[in-house]
Amino acid sequence: MQNATVFVVGAGPAGLFAARKVATAGYQVEIFNRDIRPGGLAEYGIYPMKLHMKAGLRKQFAKILAMPNVEYFGNVLIGSQGGLSIDALRDWQPAAMVFAVGAQGTKKLGLPGEEAKGVYSAKDFVYHYNRLPPFSTQDFSTGRRVAIIGMGNVMVDIARWLLIDQPGEKPEEVTVIARRGPFEVKFDSKEFEYVEPFLDRRRFKDELSRIAASLRACGQDIDEVSKTTFPWIQTEPSASHESKLTFLFLSSPVAVEPGPAGRIERLKVAENVLVREGDTLKSVTTDRWSHVEFDTLIFAIGDVADPGVGLPYRKNSYLTNPDTTDADRAGYEVFDGASGKVLESLYVVGWARKASEGLVGKARLDAERGCEHVLKFLEKKGKLSPQESSDIRRELSSRGNGVVTKEDVGRLLAVEVERAETLNQPAFRYATNQEMLQAIHHQ
Ligand SMILES: Cc1cc2nc3c(=O)[nH]c(=O)nc-3n(C[C@H](O)[C@H](O)[C@H](O)COP(=O)(O)OP(=O)(O)OC[C@H]3O[C@@H](n4cnc5c(N)ncnc54)[C@H](O)[C@@H]3O)c2cc1C
Incomplete structure (x- = not known):
């Protein structure tokens, strides 16, 4: 030693x-x-x-x-x-x-209104559904129209949770908002397969038409999208669902507009253009913008x-x-x-x-x-x-x-496995530190 x-x-x-x-x-x-x-x-x-x-x-x-x-x-x-x-x-x-x-730490964009109710960082939201105290018992309510900012695997996890596994009512629409275009996705296609059935093919193709000229200007061809990053748009969804997954490319949030109850009601979104600088593509925000209605906004842009x-x-x-x-x-x-x-x-x-x-x-x-x-x-x-x-x-x-201590952790995990079996659930975990400490000390 x-x-x-x-x-x-x-x-x-x-x-x-x-x-x-x-x-x-x-x-x-x-x-x-x-x-x-x-x-x-x-x-x-x-x-x-x-x-x-x-x-x-x-x-x-x-x-x-x-x-x-x-x-x-x-x-x-x-x-x-x-x-x-x-x-x-x-x-x-x-x-x-x-x-x-x-x-x-949370990456802040410093947008006006980002403190509104219904606006979350992905980390906190994910901590909530994975039941980490104190996020587990805090309000992370979602509504009918959810925007997720970012195009990585965390976005896919959150969309999957909202569209498939979240208990209760499912959203009507989950919209992914991305600074760049469809070739710059950061998610793994295997992960995206979970939410592919929800992808609204018709609206996705409309979105491609909307941004076609911008992509062409930086040497990208929208006909390649279906052969590369979004092969799913060539086929029908593998199942039919009421809830829809849509994308808004070349777009950046610029302001959150809350309603009378203090919850996000609309998002002001600026249009971006892509500019090629050597090997890198930069997204540049323009002064063209629009408003889109959302009741929930989740930033999945890294921490x-x-x-x-x-x-x-x-x-x-x-x-x-x-x-x-x-x-x-x-x-x-x-x-x-x-x-x-x-x-x-x-x-x-x-x-x-x-x-x-x-x-x-x-x-x-x-x-x-x-x-x-x-x-x-x-x-x-x-x-x-x-x-x-x-x-x-x-x-x-x-x-x-x-x-x-590590012995306590062993005890906690054993109690939780027992609870899962009693409740006939695949897994169980306590949502608060107090419950965990009680389970450890009062077996
Ligand atoms: C939503 C999401 C989904 C993911 N899915 C996958 C996946 O499917 N497969 C995969 O391989 N990877 C996945 N990852 C990535 C993976 O979780 C990370 O690569 C990995 O957890 C990073 O490890 P870390 O130990 O550096 O940080 P963390 O896992 O964040 O661990 C940090 C630890 O430090 C502790 N800590 C923090 N602050 C303090 C403090 N002040 N004092 C004392 N302790 C502190 C925390 O309690 C925590 O235990 C995912 C990540 C996210 C966010």
Whole structure:
């Protein structure tokens, strides 16, 4: 066993695979996680019906937590806005700290009216339907006409939820609003298959005709759309549904207009043109605009790092070492812009380093790569005294925040599996921290 302790902040895929890498090298690892349940977006982002994928990841995570030199402190927020500050963590004198807190900040467009009721960020909406407290019990009501901004896989997940799996009444129409055109989709076609039956072929073709001249002007041919990104428009839908999925291309939201009850009623949308600059296509907003009626608006445009964690922050990201002589190592090292120095022993990995980039596999690789640099740093540092987990647990418990251990997580998951069986449901999860803590402590 190596003689040092490494703290990992965040127990999503990046944090857990980082923990595995460091613990396998023999170090003691202490994980601090905001949520009671480990897994991050693998639990609270990945689509609820992907039960097999979620179960597979949960199994891998359980193995990591079962490692004898890995400890878990759930329900512990690290940050400058409540919870435990980074300085407080430093007082325990870890040999290194790896921040794997994901991308918890919301990208704001700053549109007039965007604070209206019925306007949500995709992350919060997805957290709500995956039952992450406190989003699980907050109002994320949707209506008859829903707009989703963005054309990635998260958009597809949300459309799928609204059109297929959301309990209760389904929307009449879900409209995807995209800055660019039909060739610039970012979703995987396999994912889109779920919502393909809802795609209104006639209106999609009308939309293509509307933007044909603009696309032609930048060298794109709408006849290619059906052969490339939207093959489904060549065929009839595989099933018939009342609810429709439509697209509004070359369009940007510019203002939300609420009704008397404060809920979004209309969206002012500007027309864009595509301009080719070398190999890249830029979308440029024009002064032509229109109003479209919506009662729900969801921004699925990616997220940003959370400034509340307390790491040096600039332009939506944590600052990393700009040194180009060893850019790979430097890219994981936290950098203090004020002093112009690396914050020695502090690292960022996963979505905390590159917000909303890639799937679980990518977050894992990023964490493992970052931890190779952590391990090299620890080797150089030499002998250190390891921190006792029991001291940390005692001190955290004395703060009365309901700290959850890995044994507690095991208990919670077992109770939830039992509940699912009793209720004859494929899965069950408690919607509040209080219920989870009760289930853990009152079995
Ligand atoms: C809607 C959606 C659907 C997705 N679907 C898929 C899919 O089907 N397949 C796939 O492979 N990938 C999917 N992904 C991508 C995948 O979820 C990410 O690649 C991965 O979860 C990123 O891992 P991470 O550990 O960096 O961040 P996260 O998963 O976000 O984990 C961050 C962790 O840090 C904790 N944390 C945050 N702030 C603090 C704090 N201040 N103090 C302490 N702890 C904190 C959180 O509680 C969380 O446990 C999806 C993502 C989204 C958003």
